Amino acid sequence: MVNRESTAVPSTGLGRDGIELQLSDVWRRLLNRTDIGIHDDFFSLGGHSLLAIRLTVEVRRLFQVDLSAADLLSAATVAELAEIVRRGTADRQGQLVRIQAGSGGSPVYALPPVSGTVLLYPPIARAMGRDQPFWAVQSVGLLPGEEPLGSIEEISEAFIEQLRGVHPEGAEWNLIGYSMGGLLAYETARRLRERGERVGLVGLLDTRITVEPSGDPDFALRALLWRGLKLDLDIDWLRGLDPATRAAELVRRAVAAGTMPADFDADRLRRMIDMYQFNLDALAAYRIKPYDGTVTVFRVTDRSLEGGTLPDDLGWGDVAARAVVCDVPGDHFTMVEPGQVEVLGRRLREQVDLLSAVTPLT
Known part of the structure; x- marks a missing residue:
């Protein structure tokens, strides 16, 4: 694993934080458009009074914030509306971010890389298909008043508690994580499996089983x-x-x-x-334990940044009962960028559908 993380803001204008991401998803569904930018005007894009009412209902459901007609007229873009929502949710935002609602099926849950943010995941969700429900969870400690958790085990337990509030009863758990986020996905899947829960995809996006501490103080x-x-x-x-x-x-x-x-x-x-x-x-102190299920390693084909020869499965076959390797184009950073992320999304969706069909009750 290289000592950098991709935290690039999506170039398509999908959002610069969790609130903007979720508002953008609401707008896409209400307006039936895919080309929503955070500075586009709701009414110029085809919004009208009935859709505005539905928008206020969605904002109340997602953020527990009541919008007035004046709010919508004075804050008619995602970016402007997000400012109002942030002021109203400063003490209760939580870590969950719904990237896209989808139309059914088991959700995919994306766990954060070392940055703690979830801004790299919307393009992956779009590439998986708009019918795929997709949630992401950011690290505890990014919001005012929060104290970061001290270990991967604590972080995993906090994520499980958050995700249970939205997880459909009886559905399998599909967990993915980019780079260091893959270790969080692995530990979360391992804990769920120990409790007899159904685990589908454990998708490790170019994740090694060990973390090399950075010697760079900056x-x-x-x-x-x-x-x-x-x-x-x-x-x-x-x-x-x-x-x-x-x-x-x-x-x-x-x-x-x-x-x-x-x-x-x-x-x-x-x-x-x-x-x-x-x-x-937290990751440097983590001691990995065995997992009695399958993990899927999404392995980049451009390995020029690795500085050495690594096994195809990045070592996951040593700790998981089974490790499947799926090649994806790009290097550690470009795999989640336009031109490469489309293939990654398709491969993820293929694996979700495949494992959904064969995952037994445990």
């Missing part, structure tokens, strides 16, 4: 800066700023670049940077 800052905020700034210059000034400067520049919502603040940015280190520490 790893978290570099990862957020280049992969998340898409800012080309001098690290030495940033390091010379005091923490408060550094955070304020990054917020200002990211908002101007359109990679961060306008109502983000420096405190939230500091939590995002800290989350990298919390998750890295």
Whole structure:
């Protein structure tokens, strides 16, 4: 595993945080359109009074926020409406983000990479097909008042508790995770299986079974800066700023670049940077245990970043009863980007459908 994570904001304008992602999904369904951008006007896209009523119902159901007609007229874009929703949900957002509602079948649950965010998952969900229900869960500690959890075991238990609130009774659990998120998917599947639950896909997206700690003291800052905020700034210059000034400067520049919502603040940015280190520490301390089911390793065909020869299954055959390898194009980073993610999504859907047909009750 290389010592970087992809946290790229989707280039299609799907959203810059969980609230924008979920609002975009609601708009797509209500307006029956696929080309929703976060700065598009609801009414210009075909919205009308009846759809506006349905929109307020959906917002109340997802976020427990009551919108008025004036709210919709003054905040007619996803980005503007998200600001209202954030103010109303500051103490109760939770970790769950519904990426797409789908039309039935067992959901796919995506667990976060080291960044703790879920912004890389919408293109994967779209590539799996719009009928596929798809949820993602972000790390505890990103929201105000939250304290990060200290171990993979604690994180996994917290995810299970969150996901039970939306998981259909009797359905199998389909869990995926990109890079380090795959270890979270594995541990969550292992715990569910121990409790006699049905587990379908355990999809490990270019995930190794061990984590190599980074020797770079600026790893978290570099990862957020280049992969998340898409800012080309001098690290030495940033390091010379005091923490408060550094955070304020990054917020200002990211908002101007359109990679961060306008109502983000420096405190939230500091939590995002800290989350990298919390998750890295938890993963480095994790001691993997055997799993008596099948894992599916989605293995990149471009392995030039690996710096050595690794087994095709990245070692998962040593801990899982069975490890299936599915080749996908790209390298560790480009596998989730346009041009490659479409194949990844199709392969994921194939495996979900296959395992859904054969997963026995345990």
